[in-house]
Amino acid sequence: MVARGQARPTLRDVAERAGVSVSTASLVFSGKGPVAEATGERVRAAAAELGFTGPNPLASSLRQGRAGAVGVLVEGRLRMAFRDPFAVAVLDGLAEELERVPTGMLLLGQPTDDVESVVPQLAGLALDAVVFSLCGPGDHPAVDHLAARGIPMFSTGVPSDRRVTQVRIDERGSIREISRYVRDLGHRRVAQVAMPLGPMGEPGPIREELVTDANAQIPSVGRVLGFRDVFGADAPVIQTGDGSSVEGGIIAGRALLDVPERQRPTAIVAQSDVIAAGVVIAAEELGLRVPDDLSVTGFDGVDLPWLPHRLTTMDQQGRERGRIVGRLVRRRLDGTRPRNVVAPATLREGTTTARPR
Amino acid sequence: MVARGQARPTLRDVAERAGVSVSTASLVFSGKGPVAEATGERVRAAAAELGFTGPNPLASSLRQGRAGAVGVLVEGRLRMAFRDPFAVAVLDGLAEELERVPTGMLLLGQPTDDVESVVPQLAGLALDAVVFSLCGPGDHPAVDHLAARGIPMFSTGVPSDRRVTQVRIDERGSIREISRYVRDLGHRRVAQVAMPLGPMGEPGPIREELVTDANAQIPSVGRVLGFRDVFGADAPVIQTGDGSSVEGGIIAGRALLDVPERQRPTAIVAQSDVIAAGVVIAAEELGLRVPDDLSVTGFDGVDLPWLPHRLTTMDQQGRERGRIVGRLVRRRLDGTRPRNVVAPATLREGTTTARPR
DNA sequence: GATTCGACTCGAATCGTTTCGATAGGATGC
DNA sequence: GCATCCTATCGAAACGATTCGAGTCGAATC
Known part of the structure; x- marks a missing residue:
């Protein structure tokens, strides 16, 4: 220009x-x-x-009156966000649909130390819609601003707000399904590794007060609920400090597995594939064999070419999810008022689960 | 809106x-x-x-007269592009600088089967500058269009065009440095795994006619030249089919390693860290131990938390590279005419290299 | 008390399109 | 031959701000 x-x-x-x-x-x-x-x-x-x-x-x-751009909000540094292949798959599908409009995707990261800074940034941007792509649970400061501007908002789960059109899966039911699968294999000592339940991600124990039915639509919370539907309200759950990441999985895996054998779980249900991969790595570090000594399940159904296992997981079909969001955005631009969508998720058996010894 | x-x-x-x-x-x-x-x-x-x-x-x-957005051009599907953590690091640094202007980052993928389609897409977008982020070598169809519009262009190596401001490293010198390191360890049978040298990425042998001094600024070509400066013009080089990816590395690794021991290289110099990781995986699949049976070097210096090794590599500091590009963009918006920048790259010893047995 | 100076406010022009309603002129219907 | 209807074109009015030069008014200066 x-x-x-x-x-x-x-x-x-x-x-x-x-x-x-x-x-x-x-x-x-x-x-x-x-x-x-x-x-x-x-x-x-x-x-x-x-x-x-x-x-x-x-x-x-x-x-x-059309900006020709859709905002994609990402929480934290881009680098962190793009570590999660599921999120990238969603973005990929979204891009695929938006390419046809034509509409660009405007990426907006927000420094974790200054979450509010995204609002003035947004205020200066012309956008036809906004997609919350990789945001943690809790209220998002941008929602009010965008609502005031009348910009339609979409997400795949969070932030959970009436004004945001959601394309999500049945979180609780899905994790229940995979949990049952693990239980039916015979596992009784089972732990879960969750993504952070609250806005401030602290690794370690979860804040139990956040685990309420009211929060059930928040992915990380719904997945705790579904897990406990199967393994009981006392089933142990710990969370990572940084969302869905391999490192988070490794740290959590060590915490759960580096204990006397009697206390050690025989299966770990992770809330995401990369977390599960981290758990597998931690287990192998400690000399445990997967799935003989430990069964591990993931969630998402992404490709992890570097992992020498095929994870047992719930396939969420990230790319298709992104496409669905993209289609909703397109229809919204044409004037159709969008409604929430419930996408499917299917169990996919891999090589990381087996009967306990 | x-x-x-x-x-x-x-x-x-x-x-x-x-x-x-x-x-x-x-x-x-x-x-x-x-x-x-x-x-x-x-x-x-x-x-x-x-x-x-x-x-x-x-x-x-x-x-x-300011659009408030910088375009980021990505070749192929976003999902593929974001597999490369180096590229993501660059994007991260870029975002960091652009956040302060304020300027958004407009992501533009382009279907591999219809490369030209990016031009009409661009024509409808208001942009203050464009950064080529993850593009293969060769001419890029967008360069002419953007030049005609007077939109400043930046890249970290490709496309190699006078009208594009480059922030690159000394590709040939850098790979020469790490190649010497490998040679000085005592390795003589050494092969390289390259990123695709031409626009059409075919896995396997490289097209030797592309390896010319004139193309030395194209990263993949410069890195072949530097490697051969050390190991001779006949030193074997094969390329991946899909840029910088773990799968590409695995496939290339198998091709190089699944041969009788006498022909097998004792060290492999990869053109990127994720390729190197793939080579390591392939080696271990074949029962070879790294670094005892095979030394492997990477290039980029990215974090691979899932790899149980620390790669010996050239650290390119992707995030800082992105920041440099971001600063150039900002200055350009202020009216300063930018000049090409040569960024540093430093050798970082890891645990994947050792003397040959 | 006239003059000068700032601080503040305003009207009008402008950025480069798109779109609506009007118009001209030739072809068609009767 | 006159009304009717297209088709192709045009002028002017938006779209929603920013910016420049000019104008107003009270305070400070001599």
Whole structure:
């Protein structure tokens, strides 16, 4: 957008050169309205001569009231966020759908130490919709601002807010399904590794007061509830400090497994695949074999080419989820009022689970 | 941007309600020009009452000629692109700098099967600059279009074009350094696994005709040249089919290692850390121990928490690279004409290299 | 008490499109 | 031959802000 040498040609320049009015020239580029073949040719020729690359997107957007961009909100540093292949898969599917509109994806990270800073940032951005992609549970400071601007919001679970259209799975039911699978294999001493339940992710014990039915739609909470539906209200659950990450899984795995054998769980149900991978790594570090000495289940169904196992997991089909969100966004731009969607998740058996010895 | 119920209030509504002119109201929000304390208060109050969330970014951008967004071009599907932690680190650093402007990052993927489709997409987007983030070597179809629009372009190596400001390392020198390290350990049978040298990534042998001094600034080519500076022009090099990925490394690793011992290299120099990780995985699959039976080096210096080794690698400091690009972009927006930058890369010894047996 | 100076406010022009309603002119129907 | 209907084109009014030069008014200066 920076002038190089001289000002960029505008539609007016093109029109003048082609000997037509500005409105006719506009018609040529937008393709709406009838234009004589010869006129169109003349305008295009003039454009080519002047180096006019098409109508100024800013002006066009202003006039049409469409920004041509969808915001994608990511909590914390981008680097952390993109470690989670599930989130990336969702983004991928989203991009796939948005490419066809055409609409760009505007990425917005927010420093963990200054969560509010995203609001002024947002205020300066023209967006047709916002997708919360990798945000932790709890209220999100941007929701009020966006609601006030009338910008439609979408998410795959969090923040959990009436004003945000959700595309989620049955969290509680899904984890219940995989938990039952583990129980039916014969496991009785089973622990869960959760993603952080609250906004402030502290590794270690979870804050039990957050585990309420009212919070059941928050993925991390719903997954604790479903797990305990099967293994009882006292079944041990610890959380990672940094969301869904291999390191978090390793740390949690060590904490659960580096104990006398009698206390050691025979199976660990992780809330995500990468966490599960971390648990597997921690187990092997400690000389335990998976699945002989320890069964591990994941959640998400992502590809982990570096893991020499195929995780038993709930397949959430991240890319398809992203596509669904993308389609909702597109329809919303066309004026359809979107409704929440419940996506499917299916159990996928892998090589990380077996009967206990 | 969709009206909810009724039209959103504009600056004019606010001004009217506060009993001031539009220009004064504008001054209040932009903070430029002197405004009496009382007036400012009145305007802000009116804004609050009307639910005015700030000047329309589109209109503001149009007037000021700044889009408030930087495009980030990614080749192929996002999911593939984000598998490379180095690229993500660069993006992370970039975001860090851009957050302060304020400028958003507009992500643009491009389907591999229709590379040209990015141009019309770009044409509809208002951008202050474009960063090529994860693109393969070769000409990029967007360069001409962006140059015509006068939009400044930046990259960390590719596409290699005079019109693109580059922030790169001394590719050839860096890989030479790590190759010497391997040679000095005593290795003589050494192979390299390269990222694709040409636009069409075919796994397997490289196209030797691309390995020319003229292409030395293309990372994948420069890294072949530097490697051969040390191990000779005949030193074997094969490339992955999909850029920098663990799978690519595994496949290449198998191809190089699943041969009679006498032909097997004692060390493999990979062009990226994730490729190196794949090679390590392939080696261990075949029962080889790293580093005892095989030394492996990476390139990039990224964190691979799931790999039970610390790679010997060239640390490129991706995040800092991204920050440098971000600073260049910012200065460019301020009017400074940027110049190419050569960033440092340093050898980091890990646990994946040793003397040959 | 006239002059000068700031601080504050305002009107109008502008950014580059799109779109609506009007108009001209040729083809068609009767 | 006149009313009717297209088709192609145009002028002007938005879209919602920013910015520049000009104007007002009270206080300070001499």
